[in-house]
Amino acid sequence: xxxxILCFVLFCIGLYCVLRKRNIIKIIIGLGIIxxxxxxxxxxxxxxxxxxxxxxxxxxxxxNIVDPLPQALVLTAIVIGLAVxxxxxxxxxxxxxKYGTFDITKIRRLKG
Amino acid sequence: MKILPFFVIIPLGSAFLIxxxxxxxxxxxxxxxxxxxxxxxxxxxxxxxLVAAHKMLVxxxxxxxxxxxxxxxxDGLTSFMLVTVNLVSFLVTVYAVNYMQKFTDKAKFYTLFMxxxxxxxxxxxxxxxxxxxxxxEIASIASYALVAFGTEAEELEASFKYAxxxxxxxxxxxxxxxxxxxxxxxxxxxxxxxxxxxxxxxxLISFASVLFxxxxxxxxxxxxxxxxxxxxxxxAPAPISAMLSGVLIKTLGIYAIIRIFFNVFGATTTPVLxxxxxxxxxxxxxxxxxxxxQWDFKRxxxxxxxxxxxxxxxxxxxGTPLGILGGLFHLFNHSxxxxxxFLGSGAVDYSLHTRDLQQMGGLREKMPVTANTNLVxxxxxxxxxxxxxxxxxxxxILACVQAYIQSSKMIYIVYALCAIVGSILTLxxxxxxxxYAFFGRLNEKWQNIKEVPxxxxxxxxxxxxxxxVSSLLVMSSFKPFLDSAADALLAGGGYQEAVFANVK
Amino acid sequence: xxxxxxxxxxxxxxxxxxxxEDLLSSVIAVGAVxxxxxxxxxxxxxxxxxxxQLVVEILCLIILIRATIKKDLPFSTSGRWVFNTMSxxxxxxxxxxxAFFALRELPRFGAPIMRVxxxxxxxxxxxxxxxxxxxxVILDFRAYDTLGEATVLFTAVIGVLAVIRKVxxxxxxxS
Amino acid sequence: MKNPEPGMTLxxxxxxxxxxxxxxxxxxxxxxHGHLTPGGGFAGGVIIALSFIHLMLxxxxxxxxxxxxxxxxxxxxxxxxxxxxxxxxxxxxxxYFLFNFFVDKGRPFHxxxxxxxxxxxxAISLKVGAGLFIIFAxxxxxxxxxxxx
Numbered sequence: 001x002x003x004x005i006l007c008f009v010l011f012c013i014g015l016y017c018v019l020r021k022r023n024i025i026k027i028i029i030g031l032g033i034i035x036x037x038x039x040x041x042x043x044x045x046x047x048x049x050x051x052x053x054x055x056x057x058x059x060x061x062x063x064n065i066v067d068p069l070p071q072a073l074v075l076t077a078i079v080i081g082l083a084v085x086x087x088x089x090x091x092x093x094x095x096x097x098k099y100g101t102f103d104i105t106k107i108r109r110l111k112g
Numbered sequence: 113m114k115i116l117p118f119f120v121i122i123p124l125g126s127a128f129l130i131x132x133x134x135x136x137x138x139x140x141x142x143x144x145x146x147x148x149x150x151x152x153x154x155x156x157x158x159x160x161x162l163v164a165a166h167k168m169l170v171x172x173x174x175x176x177x178x179x180x181x182x183x184x185x186x187d188g189l190t191s192f193m194l195v196t197v198n199l200v201s202f203l204v205t206v207y208a209v210n211y212m213q214k215f216t217d218k219a220k221f222y223t224l225f226m227x228x229x230x231x232x233x234x235x236x237x238x239x240x241x242x243x244x245x246x247x248x249e250i251a252s253i254a255s256y257a258l259v260a261f262g263t264e265a266e267e268l269e270a271s272f273k274y275a276x277x278x279x280x281x282x283x284x285x286x287x288x289x290x291x292x293x294x295x296x297x298x299x300x301x302x303x304x305x306x307x308x309x310x311x312x313x314x315x316l317i318s319f320a321s322v323l324f325x326x327x328x329x330x331x332x333x334x335x336x337x338x339x340x341x342x343x344x345x346x347x348a349p350a351p352i353s354a355m356l357s358g359v360l361i362k363t364l365g366i367y368a369i370i371r372i373f374f375n376v377f378g379a380t381t382t383p384v385l386x387x388x389x390x391x392x393x394x395x396x397x398x399x400x401x402x403x404x405x406q407w408d409f410k411r412x413x414x415x416x417x418x419x420x421x422x423x424x425x426x427x428x429x430x431g432t433p434l435g436i437l438g439g440l441f442h443l444f445n446h447s448x449x450x451x452x453x454f455l456g457s458g459a460v461d462y463s464l465h466t467r468d469l470q471q472m473g474g475l476r477e478k479m480p481v482t483a484n485t486n487l488v489x490x491x492x493x494x495x496x497x498x499x500x501x502x503x504x505x506x507x508x509i510l511a512c513v514q515a516y517i518q519s520s521k522m523i524y525i526v527y528a529l530c531a532i533v534g535s536i537l538t539l540x541x542x543x544x545x546x547x548y549a550f551f552g553r554l555n556e557k558w559q560n561i562k563e564v565p566x567x568x569x570x571x572x573x574x575x576x577x578x579x580x581v582s583s584l585l586v587m588s589s590f591k592p593f594l595d596s597a598a599d600a601l602l603a604g605g606g607y608q609e610a611v612f613a614n615v616k
Numbered sequence: 617x618x619x620x621x622x623x624x625x626x627x628x629x630x631x632x633x634x635x636x637e638d639l640l641s642s643v644i645a646v647g648a649v650x651x652x653x654x655x656x657x658x659x660x661x662x663x664x665x666x667x668x669q670l671v672v673e674i675l676c677l678i679i680l681i682r683a684t685i686k687k688d689l690p691f692s693t694s695g696r697w698v699f700n701t702m703s704x705x706x707x708x709x710x711x712x713x714x715a716f717f718a719l720r721e722l723p724r725f726g727a728p729i730m731r732v733x734x735x736x737x738x739x740x741x742x743x744x745x746x747x748x749x750x751x752x753v754i755l756d757f758r759a760y761d762t763l764g765e766a767t768v769l770f771t772a773v774i775g776v777l778a779v780i781r782k783v784x785x786x787x788x789x790x791s
Numbered sequence: 792m793k794n795p796e797p798g799m800t801l802x803x804x805x806x807x808x809x810x811x812x813x814x815x816x817x818x819x820x821x822x823x824h825g826h827l828t829p830g831g832g833f834a835g836g837v838i839i840a841l842s843f844i845h846l847m848l849x850x851x852x853x854x855x856x857x858x859x860x861x862x863x864x865x866x867x868x869x870x871x872x873x874x875x876x877x878x879x880x881x882x883x884x885x886x887y888f889l890f891n892f893f894v895d896k897g898r899p900f901h902x903x904x905x906x907x908x909x910x911x912x913x914a915i916s917l918k919v920g921a922g923l924f925i926i927f928a929x930x931x932x933x934x935x936x937x938x939x940x
Contacts, residue, residue: 004719005712006623010630011287012708017634018280019704025639025684027276029646032676033630034283036653038290039669043660045294046733049726053661054749055829056741058900065749066661067733068740070293072753073242074665076765077286079833079919080249082672083772084279086926087253089683090776091260091272093930096683098265102639107269117888124767124876131774132869173760175887179732182760214786220778227771234764246764250771257775263784271779294722297731307731319718663829667821671837675923678844682930744891746826746908747900754831755908759889762832762911763879766918770872773865773922780929 003044011037024092024102028085035081039074046070115155115162116171116184119194119237122148122155123230127223134219141222142209148226149202152233156194163191163596170239170615178239178615179303185239185611188596189440193236193367195593196444199578200358200451201229207455207571208351210564211462215262215349224261228254228355232363239611241289241299241376245282248331248364252278255360259348270343277330277340285327291320302611305376309605313377321377321384325369332365334425335395338418342402345417346410346467350458353410357417358451362443366421370428375600375607385431392425393530400537404544409457409467412545413450416493419534420446426527427508428601430515436598438507444594445500448582449489452575456486459564459572460549469545474554478561481569483550485576490546492579494539500583505535619659626652639684647677664750797851807849814842818920825912827900832912836919843924852931861928864921871917878907878914 014037017030046067054068092102099107126148134141162169163186171184205225212218227250234247256278260271293299295316296307308317330337341361345353373384399419406412424446427439459482460475461467476483492499495506512528515521563569603610626649633645650673657666723729730737736753744752754762798804822835847855882890891906902909 001719001725003619003623003725004722005716006620006627008712008715008719010623010627011283012712013627013630013634015280015711016704016708018276019707020701021634023639024272025680026634026642028680028683029633029642031276031279031283032646033633033649034280036626036649038283038286039665040653040656041287042290042293043657043662043665044725045290045722046728047660047726048728048730051661053663053829054737055663056747056749058747065737067297067728067730068736068749068753069299069733070290071662071665071750072758072761073293073299074662075668075750075754075831075833076242076246076761078665078668078672079765080246080282080768082676083253083768084249084275084282085676086679087256087772087775087779088272088275088279089679090779090926090930091256091268091275093683094260094263094779095265095268095272098268114883117883121876121880121888124763125873127767128770128869128872128876131770132866132873172887174756174758174882174889174891175885176757180735181757216783216786217778217781220774223774224771224778227767227774230767231771240760243758243761243764246761246768250764250767253768253771253775257771257778260779261784263779263781267784268779291718291722294728297729297733299732303732314721316718316721319714322714664831664834667830668834668837671834671841674841675837675844675927678848679927679930682927744908745906748826748829748831750829751826751831751908751912755826755911756891756906759879759891759911762915763875763889765833766872766875766915769919769922770868773868773925776926776929 004041007037007041007044010040022104024095024104027104028088028092031088032081032085035077039077039081042070042074042077113169113171115158116169116186116237117173118155119152119233120230122152123226123233127226127230130219130226131223134222141219145205145222145226146202146209149198149205149229152229153198153202156191156198159186159191159194160593162186163188164592166614167596168610168614170611172615178300178611179298182238182240182243183300183611183615184237186237187600187607187610188598189367189371189600190236192440192444192593192597193363194233196447197229197232197236197359197363200447201355203571203575204351204354204451204455207354207458207568210567211351211458212349214462221258221261224254224258225352225355228258228360232359235363236367239301241292241301241304244368245285245289248285248368249282251360251364252282252331255352255356258352259344259356261349261352264347267347270340270347274340274344277337281327281330281337284323284330288320288323288327291316291323295320301371301376302608305378305605305608308377309608317377321373324372325384325387328365328369328372329391332361332369332421332425333395333418334365334391334421335398335418336391338395338399341418342411342414345414345454346408350454350461353414354451354454354458357414357454358447361417361421362424362447366424366428366443370601374604378605385429388425389429389527392422392429393527394422395419396422396426396534397530400534400541403541404537407469409460409469409545409549410454412469412541413453413457416538416541417450419538420450420493423505423508423531423534426531427504427511430511432511432515433598433602434507434514435511436601437594438504438511440597441507441594442501442504445492445504445579445582448575448578449492449501452485452489452572452579453493455568455572455575456482456489459568462564462568463561464558469548471557472549472555473558474550474552475558476550477554478558479563481563481573485572486550487546488576488579490542494542495535496539498580498583500579503583503586505531619656622652622656622659626656640681643677643680643684646680647673650676664748797853799849803849807845811842811846814845815839818842818916822912822916823902823909826908827902832915833919835912836916837923839916839920840923840927843920844927847927847931852928856928859924861925864925864928868918868921868925871914871921875911875914875918878911882907
């Protein structure tokens with residue numbers, strides 16, 4: 001139970017950073033932390049006490065195996081996080097190229 | 113039965129091919145994109161007959177039984193959404209052939225467009241929760257890049273804001289999926305509702321449904337989360353803002369909310385429906401009030417998208433058969449006339465290079481086709497009788513009154529009044545658009561502008577025809593198309609039995 | 617027990633990443649969080665993910681450092697955003713409170729109800745022939761997910777190339 | 792003052808000459824043994840991309856692009872994507888989309904043992920490796936253009 005709460009605290013730190021910070025790179029960092037927290041929470045759900053890694057060896061009957069399904073999902077989620085971060089960093093670099101600053105309060109050409 | 117996976121294979125295959133061959137043969141991108149969207153439109157019409165024949169089709173991807181593998185589900189609601197998506201996307205590709213000459217690198221545009229289409233088809237077809245998240249990500253990432261396609265300063269800022277709010281929403285959705293997986297330890301939609309009926313949803317399920325509502329509400333631009341839409345849609349190129357407003361916020365937002373809350377969580381009992389209705393009415397009013405003060409043509413249309421999405425959510429949130437029917441019919445109508453409006457604004461932008469209503473004036477003589485099709489679309493969005501917008505809004509208001517008669521709660525009358533007031537304000541706002549842009553004296557600056565090229569006119573005229581023809585859906589001959597979609601939602605918990613019964 | 621320590625280390629370095637002024641050192645602090653996560657995956661018996669997370673983390677760091685090398689201006693937070701801070705903190709506390717009540721209903725940590733996973737473990741080897749069960753789940757039981765996954769990366773690559781290109785619009789000056 | 796020849800100092804270059812081959816070999820090992828040991832198409836593909844990026848950081852842009860030019864990389868990426876999709880479509884011949892058709896050929900725990908899984912792994916690693924290399928090359932090329940203006 002304590003692991004779940006700590007994982008949610010990490011999620012809230014990332015959320016706080018995205019909602020509160022004004023520098024574009026800090027917002028991207030906040031997004032990264034949110035993705036780490038969600039991936040960690042998925043794996044915490046699949047952990048089995050004294051479990052074994054889900055890789056079968058040649059001649060060993062492995063009994064107590066950890067849940068492989070969340071691991072497959074988190075592999076996908078990690079690469080999605082990388083793809084989104086790469087795209088947002090590309091947009092941020094172009095914004096820096098056009099506006100000359102990373103501070104979102106100064107990037108206010110759009111009204112409303 | 114075999115055609116189900118082709119809804120995803122065709123757009124993906126053509127995306128990869130266009131990115132491979134698009135640079136070498138200049139015309140390949142246009143030709144191939146039009147061909148594949150036409151083929152998809154034909155397939156979706158065929159899917160209606162499939163659903164009419166045997167109510168639900170389940171396709172086991174990879175040959176595994178549903179709880180262990182992923183399955184694709186084709187029922188009334190799915191075929192309804194497929195027809196809406198493919199109708200708009202085919203006409204937008206026809207429009208984009210001419211419009212995109214103003215942009216560099218057309219091959220990348222068509223690749224991203226087909227990927228967004230593949231993402232939307234994946235979201236509509238899938239019967240698996242995590243799979244819905246993956247295809248939702250594909251459509252979202254493609255739309256982030258497409259909003260920033262004409263790399264100007266405003267577009268980059270709008271796309272950045274859209275990308276940040278979009279990925280925060282996706283993280284909320286993934287967190288909710290993790291919670292639901294932890295509780296039921298299965299990912300198939302039918303299996304989850306089975307586990308929930310056995311186990312009974314506790315506080316965790318209502319917490320997860322709030323997270324889902326926040327995540328999908330942000331993708332559907334419901335009011336508290338609508339900040340990104342008025343910036344993202346105007347700065348996208350016209351065919352893309354037509355796709356975004358017409359179809360993307362519906363498949364990623366509304367379709368996902370109604371599929372999860374009606375068929376998986378069994379929403380009829382929980383208070384979620386009343387929250388959805390309240391958000392719908394809120395966005396209806398806030399959207400149209402903010403739209404009144406806009407002078408940028410496309411920003412005005414973007415605010416109207418928020419208010420029309422509110423109508424659909426109000427209709428579906430009622431939960432009564434007439435309400436759901438009205439909501440779905442309005443969803444179809446809104447896709448048609450909103451994309452026509454955005455294509456019209458793109459046509460004006462194409463020849464005048466400006467979006468500011470105050471500089472326009474009397475474009476009727478110079479651009480007759482654009483002006484008339486825009487008039488038809490403005491009439492139907494404002495709900496003038498002969499056009500389709502009137503019938504769907506009428507059904508929604510009647511459903512509110514009917515709900516009031518049954519439960520005699522005052523709130524439904526307030527919602528009905530808000531719907532009527534919203535409709536009147538929409539009419540006022542679009543009269544302003546027509547007066548400043550198309551009627552009145554021709555501004556001397558625009559003496560020598562000429563009408564937009566042929567293909568753009570063709571797609572706008574075709575959309576306007578659909579605006580008029582689709583009011584026939586009210587009659588009994590075409591109604592089963594809508595009824596099958598509404599029954600899929602009204603079945604609610606019946607979704608799980610149907611999926612397990614139909615998996616051969 | 618060591619998992620809680622690892623989590624506390626990650627939370628501490630996340631706070632450092634958020635609060636520190638200099639951009640480059642906050643990027644390094646996020647790298648620490650990512651590597652802590654990779655260690656956590658090892659402790660939670662997920663070797664597949666540890667490798668992938670480590671390698672993706674390195675790539676993410678390189679991309680982020682690439683974006684901030686000579687661009688870290690003197691970082692100044694001028695006005696105190698009092699209202700914004702208060703509303704964010706209230707929202708976060710409410711979120712944590714509700715999350716606490718929801719998490720109590722989850723099965724105990726370390727005892728997942730493996731309704732579908734039991735089948736993967738029991739029949740994974742002879743049905744798919746792969747010794748690594750995670751690979752069999754990714755590429756056979758749920759191969760459709762991985763197709764979507766590969767498309768996500770393909771979209772991101774085309775998206776980056778579309779955003780990075782120098783001139784977007786051919787503004788041929790007409791009339 | 793930009794140092795005369797691109798890339799980093801001599802020490803970094805010599806170490807890179809030694810390690811780049813090993814990293815690439817390790818990446819290919821991870822991909823090919825994806826269904827036997829931990830790791831797979833994704834992890835292996837990223838390692839392969841990192842070996843090229845390592846080369847690019849140490850020796851500067853021109854030499855790395857000589858090794859794998861951007862046009863060839865996007866060609867490899869699209870080919871990898873089409874290969875994975877065609878394995879899926881071939882599955883339809885065996886009954887269902889993405890069906891693992893010749894699973895019973897190989898014996899378990901041997902290299903060619905898990906039907907289409909190794910081929911899917913190879914297709915994904917091609918795609919992931921080439922794709923990430925293109926992303927990094929695009930960011931680097933953009934910066935060098937940016938700094939000269």
